[in-house]
Amino acid sequence: MAIKYELIKKDKYSNARCGVIHTDHGDIPTPIFMPVGTKATVKTMSVEELKEIDAKIILGNTYHLYLRPGMDIMKKAGGLHKFMNWNGPILTDSGGFQVFSLSENRDISEKGVVFRSHIDGSKHLFTPEKSIEIQNDIHSDIMMSFDECIPYPADYKYVEDSVARTVRWAKRGLDYHKANSHKDQSLFGIIQGGMYEDLRKRSVEETCAMDFDGYSLGGLSVGEPKEEMIRLLKYTTPLLPEDKPRYNMGVGSPDYLFESFEAGIDMADCVLPTRIARNGTAITSEGRLVVRNAKYKDDFTPLDHDCDCYTCKNYSRAYIRHLVNVNEILGARLLTYHNLYFLLKLCEDIRKSIMEDRFLDFKKEFYKKYGYES
Amino acid sequence: MAIKYELIKKDKYSNARCGVIHTDHGDIPTPIFMPVGTKATVKTMSVEELKEIDAKIILGNTYHLYLRPGMDIMKKAGGLHKFMNWNGPILTDSGGFQVFSLSENRDISEKGVVFRSHIDGSKHLFTPEKSIEIQNDIHSDIMMSFDECIPYPADYKYVEDSVARTVRWAKRGLDYHKANSHKDQSLFGIIQGGMYEDLRKRSVEETCAMDFDGYSLGGLSVGEPKEEMIRLLKYTTPLLPEDKPRYNMGVGSPDYLFESFEAGIDMADCVLPTRIARNGTAITSEGRLVVRNAKYKDDFTPLDHDCDCYTCKNYSRAYIRHLVNVNEILGARLLTYHNLYFLLKLCEDIRKSIMEDRFLDFKKEFYKKYGYES
Numbered sequence: 004m005a006i007k008y009e010l011i012k013k014d015k016y017s018n019a020r021c022g023v024i025h026t027d028h029g030d031i032p033t034p035i036f037m038p039v040g041t042k043a044t045v046k047t048m049s050v051e052e053l054k055e056i057d058a059k060i061i062l063g064n065t066y067h068l069y070l071r072p073g074m075d076i077m078k079k080a081g082g083l084h085k086f087m088n089w090n091g092p093i094l095t096d097s098g099g100f101q102v103f104s105l106s107e108n109r110d111i112s113e114k115g116v117v118f119r120s121h122i123d124g125s126k127h128l129f130t131p132e133k134s135i136e137i138q139n140d141i142h143s144d145i146m147m148s149f150d151e152c153i154p155y156p157a158d159y160k161y162v163e164d165s166v167a168r169t170v171r172w173a174k175r176g177l178d179y180h181k182a183n184s185h186k187d188q189s190l191f192g193i194i195q196g197g198m199y200e201d202l203r204k205r206s207v208e209e210t211c212a213m214d215f216d217g218y219s220l221g222g223l224s225v226g227e228p229k230e231e232m233i234r235l236l237k238y239t240t241p242l243l244p245e246d247k248p249r250y251n252m253g254v255g256s257p258d259y260l261f262e263s264f265e266a267g268i269d270m271a272d273c274v275l276p277t278r279i280a281r282n283g284t285a286i287t288s289e290g291r292l293v294v295r296n297a298k299y300k301d302d303f304t305p306l307d308h309d310c311d312c313y314t315c316k317n318y319s320r321a322y323i324r325h326l327v328n329v330n331e332i333l334g335a336r337l338l339t340y341h342n343l344y345f346l347l348k349l350c351e352d353i354r355k356s357i358m359e360d361r362f363l364d365f366k367k368e369f370y371k372k373y374g375y376e377s
Numbered sequence: 378m379a380i381k382y383e384l385i386k387k388d389k390y391s392n393a394r395c396g397v398i399h400t401d402h403g404d405i406p407t408p409i410f411m412p413v414g415t416k417a418t419v420k421t422m423s424v425e426e427l428k429e430i431d432a433k434i435i436l437g438n439t440y441h442l443y444l445r446p447g448m449d450i451m452k453k454a455g456g457l458h459k460f461m462n463w464n465g466p467i468l469t470d471s472g473g474f475q476v477f478s479l480s481e482n483r484d485i486s487e488k489g490v491v492f493r494s495h496i497d498g499s500k501h502l503f504t505p506e507k508s509i510e511i512q513n514d515i516h517s518d519i520m521m522s523f524d525e526c527i528p529y530p531a532d533y534k535y536v537e538d539s540v541a542r543t544v545r546w547a548k549r550g551l552d553y554h555k556a557n558s559h560k561d562q563s564l565f566g567i568i569q570g571g572m573y574e575d576l577r578k579r580s581v582e583e584t585c586a587m588d589f590d591g592y593s594l595g596g597l598s599v600g601e602p603k604e605e606m607i608r609l610l611k612y613t614t615p616l617l618p619e620d621k622p623r624y625n626m627g628v629g630s631p632d633y634l635f636e637s638f639e640a641g642i643d644m645a646d647c648v649l650p651t652r653i654a655r656n657g658t659a660i661t662s663e664g665r666l667v668v669r670n671a672k673y674k675d676d677f678t679p680l681d682h683d684c685d686c687y688t689c690k691n692y693s694r695a696y697i698r699h700l701v702n703v704n705e706i707l708g709a710r711l712l713t714y715h716n717l718y719f720l721l722k723l724c725e726d727i728r729k730s731i732m733e734d735r736f737l738d739f740k741k742e743f744y745k746k747y748g749y750e751s
Contacts, residue, residue: 042699042700042703042705043696043699043700044700044705044707046705046706046707047706047707047710048707049707049710049711050691051687071699071702071703072674072695072699072702075675076674076675076695076699079675079677079695080675080677080693080695080696086693086695086696086699087696088691088692088696300446300450301449301450301453301454303453303454313425317424317462318462319454319460321446321450321453321454321460322417322454322460322461322462325416325417325445325446325450325460326416326417326418328445328446329416329441329445331416331418331420332420332421332706332709332710333418333420333421333422333423335706336421336423336706336710337423
């Protein structure tokens with residue numbers, strides 16, 4: 004069966020909301036942060052650990068999986084769930100973002116995008132239909148429409164044309180999906196429009212006129228100032244239908260999560276928590292902690308004094324700093340585990356605060372302790 | 378308390394034996410393979426995982442820990458057990474091997490060895506006393522005497538002089554140990570002598586005349602042909618006292634373990650299983666499996682069809698091959714986990730075979746399936 008969104012509670016004092024997305028691989032309580040498993044693994048983490056930290060859904064990247072291991076192997080494996088031994092829900096992106104940000108010599112036409120692999124330079128064509136076909140082979144629970152992620156800044160005319168094309172691509176992908184996808188797969192439409200409110204509005208109207216299972220905000224958090232992101236987020240999210248899940252693509256810092264959820268977003272993802280972990284940085288209730296720094300060399304307290312994750316219960320800043328300093332894999336593991344646990348626990352606390360109509364108070368408290376200006 | 382060796386059973390048809398080494402951090406059944414945790418971590422593994430695979434004792438490397446994190450931090454942490462959160466027994470080497478193999482511009486004298494760090498070129502002096510002092514700060518359960526690990530090949534005169542000096546160093550280290558070590562620390566003497574039986578014999582006589590808690594064979598598996606290793610091993614091991622544990626340093630392939638244990642060795646260690654794991658190679662009951670190879674890209678069976686470890690129960694060769702191929706940390710993790718589990722399970726099976734007087738039969742069966750010539 005396709006996913007089903009159930010709205011449970013709307014916050015009295017903001018647009019934040021609690022819900023559940025029902026999927027054939029389990030229920031996803033929202034709002035939720037989704038760890039990114041780019042190449043069929045959430046970097047450094049085993050599937051057991053993802054269960055331990057109570058990850059409700061993970062991401063796979065269409066572009067990366069298409070190149071390696073390739074769809075021949077993915078099909079033989081019986082899809083990504085079986086390939087990586089993850090039984091929970093999986094969401095895949097469309098490949099669009101990577102085609103535009105990673106590949107070389109891309110060539111955009113109405114048909115789709117011809118690009119060269121960032122690995123071996125080989126030439127490939129992604130079309131709206133091809134993107135869904137690949138996601139069918141990956142057999143994710145939630146798929147994304149193929150879109151153009153517009154860079155920042157971009158002029159009005161470019162964005163206007165791009166939005167129109169992305170809408171046409173959405174329609175083609177949706178048609179292909181209806182004819183070809185597995186019955187348990189769902190498809191989201193993607194809202195673009197750059198930093199222009201009228202184009203965002205047009206994108207919403209034309210995309211939501213089609214029967215997608217959910218809607219994503221694309222092209223935010225792509226280099227624009229934070230105020231711009233929040234402006235477009237606050238403008239666009241309430242325009243989306245209430246009975247479908249809403250996904251802000253590519254945000255993962257605590258403030259971006261709070262702002263997104265406050266605007267009515269249900270889902271978010273980002274490589275940030277796993278990437279900064281591998282660089283020796285922890286996300287804690289008192290702000291970011293660069294444990295790589297020499298000042299932690301003899302600090303035998305946990306990364307986060309308020310955290311009860313495996314890392315914080317068992318290992319000290321001094322030890323983790325040493326591991327990072329000598330490039331030991333366990334350092335990246337312990338930090339990744341903590342950062343993901345922290346964000347998932349934060350989402351749990353946020354859901355609880357919404358249920359109790361104290362989301363804005365909780366946000367204020369969190370910001371104060373974290374060191375954000377609210 | 379110092380360690381205590383208890384001999385439980387001698388094999389009827391070989392020199393193999395079963396025993397227990399009692400330590401304040403737990404009992405170690407022998408024969409045993411000891412995973413190497415060079416820089417305060419068994420590469421890629423968490424302490425929970427070491428417990429899961431039932432590691433009975435792990436190694437730390439004096440040279441590496443002395444350089445990073447350094448003894449200032451190690452002392453503040455309260456020793457290596459606390460620093461890395463491992464409650465089981467720990468064995469440390471003397472630093473000698475690394476001083477001779479890793480460092481630059483070493484200068485050997487009667488006093489000790491002046492060397493330059495392989496990390497920053499800084500100058501350091503290791504003496505027999507200094508080596509024990511560092512191991513006191515690490516607070517390992519079992520320490521090694523500072524020795525010269527003689528390279529292969531080496532001429533008779535050089536080895537003769539070196540053995541004599543290593544014996545003098547052993548005495549100095551033992552004196553320092555008796556006056557300064559923690560009460561729960563034990564010290565092993567190291568037998569050298571290169572490929573010369575009479576020098577090995579002299580080394581045994583002079584080292585065993587001193588009151589060490591156990592004895593190690595050094596300078597084997599340093600590049601000599603396998604037959605040479607086995608010749609010296611078979612000659613030297615039976616010369617060692619029966620009431621003390623015997624440790625063959627630096628061996629870890631299944632055949633070297635079998636040969637060592639057959640000669641009467643109780644303990645062995647090597648970076649081999651963890652190092653080849655990170656290069657994409659598994660140790661299996663049917664021989665080494667280079668899972669990195671393209672032929673495994675669509676092989677959805679486990680690494681080892683007879684293994685019931687976490688890796689083999691949950692992940693396929695195709696998936697692990699993909700992870701190794703795209704340099705994902707989980708690949709190194711899953712292979713390391715399997716390789717260590719395999720060797721620890723092998724030791725368990727070997728102990729059982731000795732208890733039932735069928736060690737040589739078990740060895741023959743294993744060699745046949747593994748593909749070794751016996």
